[in-house]
Amino acid sequence: MKAVVVQTFGTPDGMAVVDVPAPEPGPGQVAIAVEATGVGGVDAVIRRGTLGGYGFSPGHILGSEVAGTVTGVGAEVDPSWIGERVWAFTGTGGGYVEQAVAAVADLERIPAGLTNEAAVALGNSGSVAHFALRHAHFTPGESVLIRGAAGSIGLLAVQLAAQAGSEAIAVTTSSPERGLRLRELGATHVLDRSGSGDGPATYDVILDVVAGPDLPAFIPRLSPNGRLVLLGVIAGLPPADLSSHLMQSFQRSLSLATFSLDTISRPARALVRRDQFAAAARGELHPVVHDILPLDEAAKAHEQMDAGQVFGRIVLTP
Ligand SMILES: NC(=O)c1ccc[n+]([C@@H]2O[C@H](COP(=O)([O-])OP(=O)(O)OC[C@H]3O[C@@H](n4cnc5c(N)ncnc54)[C@H](OP(=O)(O)O)[C@@H]3O)[C@@H](O)[C@H]2O)c1
Incomplete structure (x- = not known):
């Protein structure tokens, strides 16, 4: 499958589209056919090398949140997830791909009325905004x-x-x-x-x-x-x-x-996310999708971020 990696940390031309084996879901995980990937500010921060001390190495697959359809489950996961349209947090990488894996604790069903693109513009960002106000x-x-x-x-x-x-x-x-x-x-x-x-x-x-x-x-x-x-x-x-x-x-x-969302428990995040997804599906919360680009153009998305042209979030589609 196609994946977008950072070969050289710095400018977007250090990113490349490569062919890698599709990941298999491990215990507690699902496999997802990705239909939308959010291009987050954190991806740009990692790609620039700002977080060099956090152990990112060349070959790192960028991306932390995806939306798509569950295609398989690992051990200890309810097979009824297969076929569900979900949002998923993939961690500090693993999202700029055609097929992702994520822990079942990091999945959220996407309600009717919320697009995949809107879900990846809202998923983590809405939780960070919510818990940051609480932290303050x-x-x-x-x-x-x-x-x-x-x-x-x-x-x-x-x-x-x-x-x-x-x-x-x-x-x-x-x-x-x-x-x-x-x-x-x-x-x-x-x-x-x-x-x-x-x-x-x-x-x-x-x-x-x-x-x-x-x-x-x-x-x-x-x-x-x-x-x-x-x-x-x-x-x-x-x-x-x-x-x-x-x-x-x-x-x-x-x-x-x-404040880091890492300090918020998964169940607490899930509750807030579910509420926010429902609010967005009702039109009461407005995630902003700046543009939708093919996965192959991930570097272009990062160029636009570095040039300060993005309002909201760019979304990649395989
Ligand atoms: N705390 C957490 O748990 C958590 C979770 C995820 C991500 N993050 C962090 O959040 C950040 C990304 O957030 P985001 O995706 O919302 O932001 P973003 O899209 O990367 O940027 C937000 C806005 O900041 C402004 N900006 C850019 N460069 C600037 C500069 N040099 N000086 C002043 N303003 C500047 C730009 O708006 P204007 O051009 O209009 O000024 C830009 O649109 C990353 O640092 C990431 O690590 C934190």
């Missing part, structure tokens, strides 16, 4: 700033914050056009990437998927008792002296936290 101890009425809101995590965080009763939802984004689209999803204030614009001076909660050298500039944007939760590293790791910026605001009792 967000309560209704509090103000929220979402840095890097034009990605699939941010777009869902905007919608969830609006639905949970946030009165002020500011977003950072790079263009007025994106700002308009973010307003349609619930943003009340649109800021540029540096955080300048017509919005409150400070926020109770900041969700940040960007990090990088500019992160310290957002610490003074927290209200007293404010909480900044770091979700991603799109712009690279934050500077090493980050904590000194926090200490400069000591008298405002600020909190700086990281």
